[in-house]
Amino acid sequence: xxxxxxxxxxxxxxxxxAFADGGKKFEEAGVQWIINPYDEWYSLVRAIELKEKDPAxxxxxxxxxxxxxxxxxxxxxxxxxxxxxxxxxxSSDSFYIAAxxxxxxxxxxxxxxxxxxxxxDYNGASIGGMIAALxxxxxxxxxxxFLIEGSTATITREIxxxxxxxxxxxxxxxxxxxxxxxxxxxxxxxxxxxxxxxxKVLEPAAEEHLTSIESFELPAPKAGVKLVSPDNIDxxxxxxxxxxxAI
Amino acid sequence: MVLVYIDHQDxxxxxSTLEAVTYxxxxxxxxxxxxxxxxxxxxxxxxxxxxxxxxxxxxxxxDVALAHFDAQVFVKTIAAAATKVGATTLVFSxxxxxxxxxxxxxxxxxxxxxxxxxxxxxxxAGFVVxxxxxxxxxxxxxxxxxxxxIISLSPNSFHTTTGAAATASxxxxxxxxxxxxxxxxxxxxxxxxxSLTEADIVVSGGRxxxxxxxxGILLDLAKxxxxxxxxxxxxxxxxxxxxxxxxxxxxxxxxxxxxxAIGISGAIxxxxxxxxxxxxxxxxxxxxxxxFKAADYGIVGDAFEVLPKLTDAIKKMKASA
Ligand SMILES: Cc1cc2nc3c(=O)[nH]c(=O)nc-3n(C[C@H](O)[C@H](O)[C@H](O)COP(=O)(O)OP(=O)(O)OC[C@H]3O[C@@H](n4cnc5c(N)ncnc54)[C@H](O)[C@@H]3O)c2cc1C
Numbered sequence: 066x067x068x069x070x071x072x073x074x075x076x077x078x079x080x081x082x083a084f085a086d087g088g089k090k091f092e093e094a095g096v097q098w099i100i101n102p103y104d105e106w107y108s109l110v111r112a113i114e115l116k117e118k119d120p121a122x123x124x125x126x127x128x129x130x131x132x133x134x135x136x137x138x139x140x141x142x143x144x145x146x147x148x149x150x151x152x153x154x155x156s157s158d159s160f161y162i163a164a165x166x167x168x169x170x171x172x173x174x175x176x177x178x179x180x181x182x183x184x185x186d187y188n189g190a191s192i193g194g195m196i197a198a199l200x201x202x203x204x205x206x207x208x209x210x211f212l213i214e215g216s217t218a219t220i221t222r223e224i225x226x227x228x229x230x231x232x233x234x235x236x237x238x239x240x241x242x243x244x245x246x247x248x249x250x251x252x253x254x255x256x257x258x259x260x261x262x263x264x265k266v267l268e269p270a271a272e273e274h275l276t277s278i279e280s281f282e283l284p285a286p287k288a289g290v291k292l293v294s295p296d297n298i299d300x301x302x303x304x305x306x307x308x309x310x311a312i
Numbered sequence: 313m314v315l316v317y318i319d320h321q322d323x324x325x326x327x328s329t330l331e332a333v334t335y336x337x338x339x340x341x342x343x344x345x346x347x348x349x350x351x352x353x354x355x356x357x358x359x360x361x362x363x364x365x366x367x368x369x370x371x372x373x374x375d376v377a378l379a380h381f382d383a384q385v386f387v388k389t390i391a392a393a394a395t396k397v398g399a400t401t402l403v404f405s406x407x408x409x410x411x412x413x414x415x416x417x418x419x420x421x422x423x424x425x426x427x428x429x430x431x432x433x434x435x436x437a438g439f440v441v442x443x444x445x446x447x448x449x450x451x452x453x454x455x456x457x458x459x460x461x462i463i464s465l466s467p468n469s470f471h472t473t474t475g476a477a478a479t480a481s482x483x484x485x486x487x488x489x490x491x492x493x494x495x496x497x498x499x500x501x502x503x504x505x506x507s508l509t510e511a512d513i514v515v516s517g518g519r520x521x522x523x524x525x526x527x528g529i530l531l532d533l534a535k536x537x538x539x540x541x542x543x544x545x546x547x548x549x550x551x552x553x554x555x556x557x558x559x560x561x562x563x564x565x566x567x568x569x570x571x572x573a574i575g576i577s578g579a580i581x582x583x584x585x586x587x588x589x590x591x592x593x594x595x596x597x598x599x600x601x602x603x604f605k606a607a608d609y610g611i612v613g614d615a616f617e618v619l620p621k622l623t624d625a626i627k628k629m630k631a632s633a
Contacts, residue, residue, distance in 0.1 A: 078561050078581045082449040102562050160419060182411075185447050185561055189427055190406075194415030197384065203493045204383040206412040209555075219497070223556065225321055225408050225510075227501035229381075233494045243548070243555050243563070275424035275458050279440055282451045284587065290594070290604045295613030295621075301593070302625045304609060309591040311570035312513070312537060312626065 066119060066213075066235075068112045069175040070146065071166060071193075072128045073101040074137040075186045088280040091186075098133075100141050103181025103242060110246035111211055112179055113145035123147050127169055129162045131155050135264065142259035143251040149262065154269035157187060157278050163195030164272040170200050176216070176235040182207055182242040190240070197238035205237060209244030314340040314347040315399035317390065318370065319409045323356035327510050328405035328467040330365065335463075335470045336403040337366045339432055343401070349480065350393055352386060353378035363478035370480050371397060375489035381409070382492030387416030392487045394421065399460070406464040407509065414464045424456035430469040430588075433461075447561040447584040467509045468567040508557065511540035513570045514589070516559060518544040518582075520575020520596065520615055524552035529619040530574060536623050536630075542566065544576045560585035575615045578603025595619070 076082075077097040085092045100109075109126070116122040126149040128138050138149045152165045170178060178197075183190035190206075197204030209228060210221040216235045221228050223242070251259075293301040305312045316336035319329045333349065340347035349362055349370035359370045373393060377385055390413060394402055402417065404410035406428050418425035426441040430451070433441045438455050441463055445452045456462075508514065515534040517527065534541045541557060548558030559566055561584035571589035575596060576582060583606050586592070594607040597614050604610045611618055 076446075078584070082446045084450075106562075159415065159425065160422070163415075163419060187445050187452070188443075188447060188565075189415075190411050191415035191418065191425060191427055194383065194387070194412065195419040198387055198416035198419035202384070204387075204412065204416060205494070206383065207408060223408055224381075224499070225326065226505060226507045227499065228556075229496055230498040230500075231494050231496050243558065273422065275418070275422065276426065276454050276456050279453045279455050281445070282442075282453070284449075284451070287606060287608065290607040290610045292604075292610050292612060295611050295618050298611075298618065298621045298625045299628070301609060301611060301622070302629045305570070305591070305593070306629060309570070309608065311591045312629075 066115070066122045066176045067174070068115065068122060068124045069170060069173070069178045070104070070109050070112050070124060070126050071178070071180040072104050072109070072126050072138060072141045073181070073184045074098050074128065074130055074134045075101045075184050078102070078185065082283070084281045084283070088282060091281065098137060100137055101181050101184045103183065105141065105144070106248040107241035107243065107245040108179035108181055109141055109144055109146070110249050111241060114246060115213065116145065125150060125173065125175070127152065127166055129154060129156070129165050138264060139259050140251070142262045143255040144249060145255065147262065149264045150267060151264060152267050152269055156274060158274040158276050159189045159191040160195060160275045161272050163192045164199060165269055166192070167196050167199035168270040169267070170196065177218070178202070178238045180238070180240045182240045193238050193240035200238070202236045202238050203233050205231060205233065206240045208239050208241050211239060211241070211245050313345055313397065313399050314343065314401045314403060315394055315397065316347060316349050316367070316403045317410070317413070318349045318351040318359070318362070319405060319407065320351065320355045320357065323354070325355065325357045326405070326407065328407045330472045331467065331470045332403050332405040332465050333362060333365045333367055334472045335432065335465050339401065339403065342432060342435060345400070348397065350390065352389060359482050360479040363480040364474045364476050365472070366476045366478065367480045370482050371485040372482055373485050373487050373489070377489045377491050380496045381412070382494040383412040383416060384494070385490060385492040386413050387420060389487055389489050391417050391420040393485055394460070396485065396487065401460070402462045404462070404464040406466050410464045414462055418462050421460050422458060423460035423462050424458040425462040425464070426454045426456060427464045428466045429463045430466050433463070444588065448565055448588050449584050466567065506538065506540040508540045508542055508559070508564055509566060511568050513537045513539035513572070514542050514566055514568045515539045515572045515574070516542035516544070516576060516586070517547060517553070517574045518576030519546050526616070527553070529616065529623070533572070533619055533623045536626050544582055573603055574619065576603060577601050578606060
């Protein structure tokens with residue numbers, strides 16, 4: 066079995082979100098970068114678990130990003146995976162990124178392609194669905210569990226107000242979220258091994274950008290909290306009813 | 313033409329879909345064109361009644377292969393339908409189904425996509441859509457450069473307006489539908505619960521409630537308000553509550569009219585998923601809890617005392633209203 070895990074580099078969840086160039090650019094100064102949590106905690110760890118069960122499994126990691134994405138992909142390799150591919154380009158357009166990954170997938174013929182359910186920076190939630198359409202494979206979104214027996218995957222996915230269990234034969238593209246696996250901490254052996262694992266750098270395929278970010282904005286600050294005494298709960302209810310019109 | 317994807321579940325049209333319909337109709341007016349709907353499969357709800365939202369017409373594709381959801385099949389069918397009817401803008405709701413299909417349609421049509429839109433686009437020069445980024449900590453204005461545009465609308469961002477005295481026509485559309493590869497073997501509905509992303513009011517509990525055995529007072533409040541229930545990440549991780557209730561940067565992102573946070577400290581990752589709520593109420597015994605900085609109303613007090621009193625006060629208010 067051959068698995069591709071898509072890895073994205075995102076700012077740490079505690080990073081201060083600020084913009085430079087009059088709102089044109091994300092302010093990167095002082096920002097710590099991490100593996101997108103959905104990619105790391107769920108897709109990557111699930112792929113590693115599948116390899117632990119069946120050591121013949123091959124795991125490739127792929128990231129679309131500049132040289133500054135290499136520490137992130139090395140960190141991912143320290144958790145597991147056999148080799149990594151970095152496609153040497155940067156973009157905020159989901160289609161451009163997905164088309165790069167689909168081009169790799171077209172030659173490598175993966176059985177499973179895992180993505181996170183979204184990245185925590187652009188919140189696109191689109192890469193998996195686009196790759197699936199481009200390679201013409203079934204797409205299962207928002208998975209909360211992934212099991213495989215031979216070439217038949219049994220996947221639980223979130224639907225509105227519940228979950229649905231589906232079966233599908235590989236190849237399949239799956240976007241992962243909580244439930245698929247549990248977060249792991251890399252150990253020293255993994256970190257050492259990651260240094261010598263192959264990291265291939267590919268130049269991007271000629272693809273189109275369909276969108277571009279014009280500018281960023283921060284939300285307007287809150288006016289400030291109105292405190293109500295715990296002995297005067299009726300007053301809170303009145304405010305919620307009359308002032309906020311929320312109940 | 314603006315084509316709105318009419319999503320349905322259990323034979324009913326979802327609230328988030330009605331928001332997308334309202335949005336699509338407003339967008340069509342802005343662009344000087346018409347809004348039509350597209351529905352795949354059978355719905356019991358009266359599609360003609362969508363005329364009340366000023367939708368002119370609904371295209372309907374019926375095929376046995378559409379009886380259950382398979383993203384690959386739906387994507388191909390929607391893309392073919394959009395081409396056949398000459399849609400220039402497609403609108404989806406950014407709900408679970410929208411997330412499963414809009415990206416694939418974008419890739420097949422090579423149509424620029426903005427997911428999680430929160431406003432109508434600016435179309436005076438170009439086509440620029442505002443969406444949330446950094447899990448609600450900021451917004452981005454994204455320009456779509458392709459002739460065909462696709463928008464998926466963040467639930468609870470756009471209020472439905474209805475009341476037009478009109479009915480929509482229903483036009484069967486003949487599109488060949490390919491057989492799918494996905495078999496649905498079980499559906500587990502958390503029946504009776506209000507969907508978290510669609511709820512008007514969300515009541516959410518954190519570690520301050522000490523243990524799952526104490527959730528009764530929170531559920532009582534939620535029931536009285538007709539609210540959905542949510543929780544902080546450690547509460548989900550400890551299995552005090554089902555993990556689909558976990559909200560925040562790495563959980564579900566919500567934007568209800570009212571969010572009530574009980575015994576939640578207000579960590580930056582939690583706030584990221586809830587700070588688009590219109591009104592935020594925080595109940596916490598620590599006056600220094602960071603959540604108060606993001607709140608509109610707050611009570612510094614012990615949740616175990618405050619909650620039952622709050623539920624009673626709401627009952628009283630309702631009785632006198
Ligand atoms: C990468 C990453 C991603 C994360 N993603 C998320 C996420 O998506 N969502 C999320 O929620 N968290 C997330 N977290 C965790 C987050 O940092 C916090 O640890 C978490 O939100 C804290 O949960 P809490 O507020 O329930 O618990 P605590 O921080 O322990 O707070 C409990 C609060 O309850 C109050 N309290 C105690 N007793 C009472 C009482 N009797 N009455 C009233 N109040 C009381 C306390 O004063 C305190 O403020 C993430 C963390 C990381 C590192």
